[in-house]
Amino acid sequence: MGRRRFSFSLLIVVGAAVSSAGLAASCSATGPSNQLDSSGAHDTGVGGGGTTGGVDGLGGLLDIDGGREPQGDVVVNSCGSACGDRELCTGATLGLDDDCDGSIDETCACIPGQAHSCFRGDPSFRNSEGCFPGTQICDETGTWGPCVGGVHADENCHMDSGAPCRPMQASPFADVNLKAGTGAFGADAVAGSELWTVDCPDGVDPCPGVAGTDPADDFKPLQSGEYTVTYTKRVASGATQSCQYPLFVSAGGLRVELEWEHDVGDIDLDLHLHKPNNTQPWSMSGSSVDCGFYNCTIDHFSSKGSDIRWFLNSARLPDPVNWYLDPVPGNNGCFNAPRGVGKQWEANGLGCHNPRLDLDNWKCDPTETDPNGVDFCAPENINLDYPPKGQWMRIGVYYYGQGSAKHDIHPRVKIFCDSALGADLGHTGFYSPERPVAFKPTDGHKRFWLVADVLFPEPDECGQAACIVQPLYEDASAMTPLLTTRNDVEASFGPAYPTLP
Structure with a gap:
């Protein structure tokens, strides 16, 4: 087996204090509108106020005097609590319109595939009722793209907008x-x-x-x-x-979603998550350090037996724990998994396991539109509701079987950290000039893509816990993905984890 050359890119830091993308409600008729309550399901009718002067009853807002905090001749915004005099690029300020000019992180460095939540206007309003962040993705030139979606301060999201319809919130798999x-x-x-x-x-x-x-x-x-x-x-x-x-x-913790083409035959790609702070080899047939289709579904935890026990059953939240049963049934995200799998999790009586593969999708009908149907092309996703702090985790994708495919298959991996999109890799983020990651028809039963490393650090001085995502490259200068083989990863974990920040 030949030796492979490995190198790494810059770190991707995702502000986890704000959630995933959004779109302001719009209409073709006028009428009354109210804001969401904390559950996103009821209105409060808050109105009036503005972006200047003290305003009560708007979710504990900070610095509503225009958001400026002068210190001598310099306007600062160290924790994203006000408008400042310049755009900032680290920690709690990433993804915020620090200088309130309508552009976000325009002077900040990024690498293709990087993503984070973004919020335009006075950062003081970012957690206000009725306000939702959008999403920014780093393009192939290393430039932050526009802030797409969201309901922002520069749209007066904290006020009664008068729009007839209102935003809603839900968890993946929830019935809305x-x-x-x-x-x-x-x-x-x-x-x-x-x-x-x-x-x-x-x-x-x-x-x-x-x-x-x-x-x-x-x-x-x-x-x-x-x-x-x-x-x-x-x-x-x-x-x-x-x-x-x-x-x-959106969902809290770590959620990794894998998609690919479903209209070219019975293609089977498998998502894998490696045990944190561990560098033992992977295994496509089951291993205590590799969560995947062979050992991380409800069938394995309930009847077949699984040796995935990465954490203590006695741990107290928010520390990671193997099993957690929330007293509110709707807060157990696995209970709503499609194809009847959620009912299996619920009947097991222990709650949701960390980590878990909610569903192994190996055969489906792309014309099926009912997500509860057994033939619906549901995405593979691995969840870790309460990830450990300060420990690297690695994500991989295995091309298990190509079926009757005659064309390349293009895997796409979205990594979400505490509801915020942290990276969108596969269709972007690789090669120069950029092109999608591709599995060839001859790659079935052998190709393994080492995708990225993820880390949840301890909260910083501003109380923010920023997720760090680092894509893996075979050659960072050429942005080539680390496409290896099953034989390689079952013999060696791959390149070493980065040093802890």
Whole structure:
């Protein structure tokens, strides 16, 4: 076996204090609108106020005097609590519009594939009720792209916007009643006239359909990100009215989602997560240090037996723990997993395991739109609800089987840290000039992609816990992905972990 040359890129730091992307509600008719409560499901009717002067009742806002904190002749923004005099690029300030000029991190270095949440306008409002961050992705030139989606301070997100529909929040796999997003706007709809359509985030394919009857307003998102909901109704006069609002889908801890083409045959890619702070080899047939399809599903934890025991059962949250059963059933994310798998997790009686592979997707029908259907092309995802602090973890993808594929397959891995997109790798982030990572038809049963290392550090002096994502490269200067083989990784872990920051 030949020796491989390994090197690394710059670190990717993801501000975990703000959640995933968003889109401001818009409409084609005017009407009353209220803000979300802390659960995202009820309105509060907060109104008035502005971006200057003291304002009460807006979620404990800081520095509402325009957000400026002068210290001598210099305006600072060390913890993202006010407008400053310059854009800052580290820690709690990453992804914030530090100088409140409408652009974010325009002077900050980044590498392709890097992603983080972003919030425009006065950073004081970032955690206010009714405000949601967007998402920024570093493009192939090493430049931060625009802040896409979100409901921001420069849109007066902290005030009553007057829009008829309102943002919603949900967890992956949760059953969402889209009617809740229409508020009072949907009250005068003629029976049987209401219609909802949903546009999924980039990379979510197939997009689940809207289900239910009278009206059909049930939706089950399986992946994280921002979904755009369009609501149409007919009123008594016969006129048609509509509005549009975002559905933010996210989960805490570490969530890794794997997608690929499902319309070219029965392709089987497998997602793997390596045990933190451990450099033993991987195993495609099961190993206590490698969470994957062979040992990390509910079948293995409930009946077949699994040796994935990375943490203590007696640990106290937020320290990592093998099993955790939340007293509120809806907070156990694995209970809603599709294809009946969630019912298996719930029946097991122990809650959700850390880590876990919610679903092993090896065969599906790309035309199926019901996410609960056994043939729906659900993404593979590995979750670690309570990740350890200060320990590197490694993500890999194995090309298990190519079926009847005659073309290249393009894996896409999204890494979410505490609800924020930390990296979107595979379709971007590699090669110069940039092109997607590809598995060839002849790669089946042998190709293994070492994707990235992830670390959750301790909170900094501002109380922020910034996730660090470091993509792996065979040659960093050429941005080539680290495509190796099953034989290689079952003999050697791969390159050493980076030094701790």
